[in-house]
Amino acid sequence: xxxxxxxxxxxxxxxxxxxxxxxxxxxxxxxxxxxxxxxxxxxxxxxxxxxxxxxxxxxxxxxxxxxxxxxxxxxxxxxxxxxxxxxxxxxxxxxxxxxxxxxxxxxxxxxxxxxxxxxxxxxxxxxxxxxxxxxxxxxxxxxxxxxxxxxxxxxxxxxxxxxxxxxxxxxxxxxxxxxxxxxxxxxxxxxxxxxxxxxxxxxxxxxxxxxxxxxxxxxxxxxxxxxxxxxxxxxxxxxxxxxxxxxxxxxxxxxxxxxxxxxxxxxxxxxxxxxxxxxxxxxxxxxxxxxxxxxxxxxxxxxxxxxxx
Amino acid sequence: xxxxxxxxxxxxxxxxxxxxxxxxxxxxxxxxxxxxxxxxxxxxxxxxxxxxxxxxxxxxxxxxxxxxxxxxxxxxxxxxxxxxxxxxxxxxxxxxxxxxxxxxxxxxxxxxxxxxxxxxxxxxxxxxxxxxxxxxxxxxxxxxxxxxxxxxxxxxxxxxxxxxxxxxxxxxxxxxxxxxxxxxxxxxxxxxxxxxxxxxxxxxxxxxxxxxxxxxxxxxxxxxxxxxxxxxxxxxxxxxxxxxxxxxxxxxxxxxxxxxxxxxxxxxxxxxxxxxxxxxxxxxxxxxxxxxxxxxxxxxxxxxxxxxxxxxxxxxxxxxxxxxxxxxxxxxxxxxxxxxxxxxxxxxxxxxxxxxxxxxxxxxxxxxxxxxx
Numbered sequence: 112x113x114x115x116x117x118x119x120x121x122x123x124x125x126x127x128x129x130x131x132x133x134x135x136x137x138x139x140x141x142x143x144x145x146x147x148x149x150x151x152x153x154x155x156x157x158x159x160x161x162x163x164x165x166x167x168x169x170x171x172x173x174x175x176x177x178x179x180x181x182x183x184x185x186x187x188x189x190x191x192x193x194x195x196x197x198x199x200x201x202x203x204x205x206x207x208x209x210x211x212x213x214x215x216x217x218x219x220x221x222x223x224x225x226x227x228x229x230x231x232x233x234x235x236x237x238x239x240x241x242x243x244x245x246x247x248x249x250x251x252x253x254x255x256x257x258x259x260x261x262x263x264x265x266x267x268x269x270x271x272x273x274x275x276x277x278x279x280x281x282x283x284x285x286x287x288x289x290x291x292x293x294x295x296x297x298x299x300x301x302x303x304x305x306x307x308x309x310x311x312x313x314x315x316x317x318x319x320x321x322x323x324x325x326x327x328x329x330x331x332x333x334x335x336x337x338x339x340x341x342x343x344x345x346x347x348x349x350x351x352x353x354x355x356x357x358x359x360x361x362x363x364x365x366x367x368x369x370x371x372x373x374x375x376x377x378x379x380x381x382x383x384x385x386x387x388x389x390x391x392x393x394x395x396x397x398x399x400x401x402x403x404x405x406x407x408x409x410x411x412x413x414x415x416x417x418x419x420x
Numbered sequence: 421x422x423x424x425x426x427x428x429x430x431x432x433x434x435x436x437x438x439x440x441x442x443x444x445x446x447x448x449x450x451x452x453x454x455x456x457x458x459x460x461x462x463x464x465x466x467x468x469x470x471x472x473x474x475x476x477x478x479x480x481x482x483x484x485x486x487x488x489x490x491x492x493x494x495x496x497x498x499x500x501x502x503x504x505x506x507x508x509x510x511x512x513x514x515x516x517x518x519x520x521x522x523x524x525x526x527x528x529x530x531x532x533x534x535x536x537x538x539x540x541x542x543x544x545x546x547x548x549x550x551x552x553x554x555x556x557x558x559x560x561x562x563x564x565x566x567x568x569x570x571x572x573x574x575x576x577x578x579x580x581x582x583x584x585x586x587x588x589x590x591x592x593x594x595x596x597x598x599x600x601x602x603x604x605x606x607x608x609x610x611x612x613x614x615x616x617x618x619x620x621x622x623x624x625x626x627x628x629x630x631x632x633x634x635x636x637x638x639x640x641x642x643x644x645x646x647x648x649x650x651x652x653x654x655x656x657x658x659x660x661x662x663x664x665x666x667x668x669x670x671x672x673x674x675x676x677x678x679x680x681x682x683x684x685x686x687x688x689x690x691x692x693x694x695x696x697x698x699x700x701x702x703x704x705x706x707x708x709x710x711x712x713x714x715x716x717x718x719x720x721x722x723x724x725x726x727x728x729x730x731x732x733x734x735x736x737x738x739x740x741x742x743x744x745x746x747x748x749x750x751x752x753x754x755x756x757x758x759x760x761x762x763x764x765x766x767x768x769x770x771x772x773x774x775x776x777x778x779x780x781x782x783x784x785x786x787x788x789x790x791x792x793x
Contacts, residue, residue: 202754203754207757214757215757216488216545216548220753221751224746225751351546396553397554401550404539404542408542
């Protein structure tokens with residue numbers, strides 16, 4: 112029971128982070144019908160920029176409380192990621208709009224590799240330890256532990272997602288985004304500046320990525336130039352699981368994937384009699400992806416058929 | 421300019437001497453490279469041939485059928501481990517090369533079908549990400565399948581793999597023939613050369629076959645292809661399986677040539693590199709792909725000079741040349757797609773398709789008329 116509860120808690124925390132990254136994939140996909148392969152790298156850049164700011168602040172000797180330092184790191188990382196997201200769209204995707212499908216996919220991979228290696232040259236190959244700035248006071252709940260950091264991550268993720276939903280459903284900009292997702296040409300005729308909407312979508316997605324990047328490195332205590340790859344793959348799976356292009360779906364998919372992965376890693380050892388261990392954790396996301404694609408390609412909340420020619 | 425070249429290509433007075441010169445050059449290459457640059461370059465030449473086989477396999481999937489496979493190295497890994505496990509002291513099994521090579525291709529082919537069957541009825545984007553995941557999963561299994569039952573020997577990999585042996589002729593020994601001595605690397609070079617020529621031949625015949633036309637049709641417009649009576653799912657699956665089997669063959673050769681395999685050789689980076697070879701050279705165009713391979717295998721060797729150059733220019737080594745390699749690949753992928761989407765040496769047909777702005781399938785006449793040439 113307590114193992115189950117513990118893994119459930121871990122899964123929800125992880126899932127909240129996946130959901131934030133998945134939103135970036137799903138928003139871009141909803142509007143452009145394109146998988147933004149480089150999104151995972153934006154998360155990585157966010158984490159590493161925040162880390163550098165935090166290290167500078169800690170090293171400067173200014174007496175600031177831990178949470179304030181973390182917040183400052185995030186505040187620098189967000190605009191950097193937003194600018195990066197804008198630049199990626201402008202340089203790699205916009206010139207290829209209307210080109211054959213393969214072309215933007217290949218540039219996306221190019222951008223991803225480029226960012227990874229720039230990060231490797233700037234920050235080196237080593238794992239950087241992320242200082243524990245936020246209090247991690249443990250609480251006992253029914254035989255499982257839950258710490259302040261975990262609560263904070265889930266709450267912040269929920270707040271960010273609520274803000275996003277409000278933007279998409281309550282504002283003029285949100286209406287323009289939804290109109291562009293439905294039909295870009297007609298939205299353009301109705302006076303929506305499609306290019307601006309697409310840029311803003313990338314910028315918002317990248318801001319979420321920065322938040323997720325800081326969260327995941329604070330949670331695991333490490334940051335690394337290659338961290339975006341697996342995270343991106345999993346977040347994409349979460350988006351597909353929830354129904355790609357659907358914002359609520361990405362949130363649900365993220366949470367579910369986090370829980371599945373966490374429970375899977377916790378129980379795979381006992382279930383297979385010790386044959387497979389928890390280092391197969393990364394395999395679950397992939398299995399989920401294959402199963403969803405086979406049995407319900409439109410995802411849990413998606414209604415549109417995956418094929419859009 | 422191109423008109424002259426087209427005319428020249430059909431002129432037998434030019435073609436035959438050029439063909440013979442090329443054949444002599446390929447035959448003499450190990451001796452020339454050894455004499456001029458050193459034995460290491462013969463090895464590099466052998467690797468170029470190995471990568472040509474790999475890249476032509478991926479070219480079937482990406483270039484002909486237009487399916488983006490980002491985990492292609494998984495099939496290479498399957499072929500390599502299949503050979504390594506069944507021809508090494510690891511299990512004490514020593515099966516002969518001529519049996520393992522086709523079997524390895526078949527096993528890789530089965531993996532290709534297993535992966536392709538659930539995903540190929542969906543859009544191409546999904547395939548890209550699923551293959552990406554698949555490549556990584558295969559690697560995770562290779563690293564972890566050493567406990568509790570030791571199958572792959574984990575991160576250390578399998579070593580002491582049997583060298584390739586054709587009957588009584590072992591490639592791992594120097595042989596003297598007509599008074600000329602052939603060291604080990606030369607033997608592998610000639611074996612790879614023969615197999616590469618075979619793979620090129622198969623690729624060319626496939627390109628102009630009924631199946632090849634079906635692949636191109638699917639790449640251009642899947643709905644139209646289906647309307648013409650092509651069973652798109654099966655034909656795509658065939659492309660995927662065929663590409664995988666090429667990967668399996670190259671994997672087996674790689675294992676025999678290297679003498680050891682480890683999961684490190686089969687990372688996502690390797691997949692991206694093979695993709696770069698195909699894309700940079702010219703998707704769907706065999707000479708283009710070969711050009712891409714030659715450039716990308718030689719590039720890291722050339723980048724070595726960047727270290728001393730930085731030392732000389734700014735007084736210290738700012739970026740390790742080995743780190744720059746992938747940076748250059750990433751940049752090249754973006755630039756080629758933006759500026760020259762059909763690659764450095766595109767086929768005539770492909771160039772017309774990709775250079776037009778907008779979706780060529782919808783704008784103006786399509787290239788159906790030219791597909792037969």
